[in-house]
Amino acid sequence: DAKTTQPPSMDCAEGRAANLPCNHSTISGNEYVYWYRQIHSQGPQYIIHGLKNNETNEMASLIITEDRKSSTLILPHATLRDTAVYYCILNSGGSNYKLTFGKGTLLTVNP
Amino acid sequence: NAGVTQTPKFQVLKTGQSMTLQCAQDMNHNSMYWYRQDPGMGLRLIYYSASEGTTDKGEVPNGYNVSRLNKREFSLRLESAAPSQTSVYFCASNWQGTDTQYFGPGTRLTVL
Numbered sequence: 001d002a003k004t005t006q007p008p009s010m011d012c013a014e015g016r017a018a019n020l021p022c023n024h025s026t027i028s029g030n031e032y033v034y035w036y037r038q039i040h041s042q043g044p045q046y047i048i049h050g051l052k053n054n055e056t057n058e059m060a061s062l063i064i065t066e067d068r069k070s071s072t073l074i075l076p077h078a079t080l081r082d083t084a085v086y087y088c089i090l091n092s093g094g095s096n097y098k099l100t101f102g103k104g105t106l107l108t109v110n111p
Numbered sequence: 112n113a114g115v116t117q118t119p120k121f122q123v124l125k126t127g128q129s130m131t132l133q134c135a136q137d138m139n140h141n142s143m144y145w146y147r148q149d150p151g152m153g154l155r156l157i158y159y160s161a162s163e164g165t166t167d168k169g170e171v172p173n174g175y176n177v178s179r180l181n182k183r184e185f186s187l188r189l190e191s192a193a194p195s196q197t198s199v200y201f202c203a204s205n206w207q208g209t210d211t212q213y214f215g216p217g218t219r220l221t222v223l
Contacts, residue, residue: 043214
């Protein structure tokens with residue numbers, strides 16, 4: 001699976017939108033973009049995934065650029081409970097379900 | 112519906128001791144995984160089981176063995192613990208053919 005690049009840390013004010021970027025310039029055509037997060041001391045939690053169209057669910061929105069070389073995870077109204085490490089992961093699915101976690105982005109939501 | 116459960120939550124071992132970490136899921140998932148997470152690092156895959164009866168090595172399998180006891184349970188064994196195995200261990204599961212994995216709460220292991 002191709003690698004991703006994320007900033008090591010970001011800050012966001014409570015109630016504002018948090019926009020977390022991810023670069024994946026070598027993504028291949030069959031790779032999905034997955035986002036997980038890990039709140040301190042807990043197991044990772046799935047957030048959202050997409051292939052090329054923008055996606056939205058109850059937790060977040062995922063914006064993927066047209067060339068698919070980068071994406072942005074948007075938490076529309078960040079709360080203190082959204083403070084976590086956010087991981088952007090590429091996976092092609094099929095018989096290879098193994099997720100490769102990088103160091104992610106530590107998002108700190110400030111009151 | 113408990114999801115993915117892991118036991119124990121905490122464990123301290125001496126070098127050379129053995130132990131088994133237990134994982135169970137009640138979501139009828141086919142695939143199960145063991146990861147380890149060292150301080151300040153992302154998760155690394157130790158072993159996985161794509162379906163009942165099969166197991167395969169991940170990125171860091173040395174020093175570990177696994178058993179897929181049945182569809183629900185996937186255990187990780189340390190035969191002779193070493194300080195380098197001090198870590199937090201996470202178990203995960205998913206439906207075969209999907210990439211959304213569900214994680215347990217983790218086991219914090221310290222090897223002295």
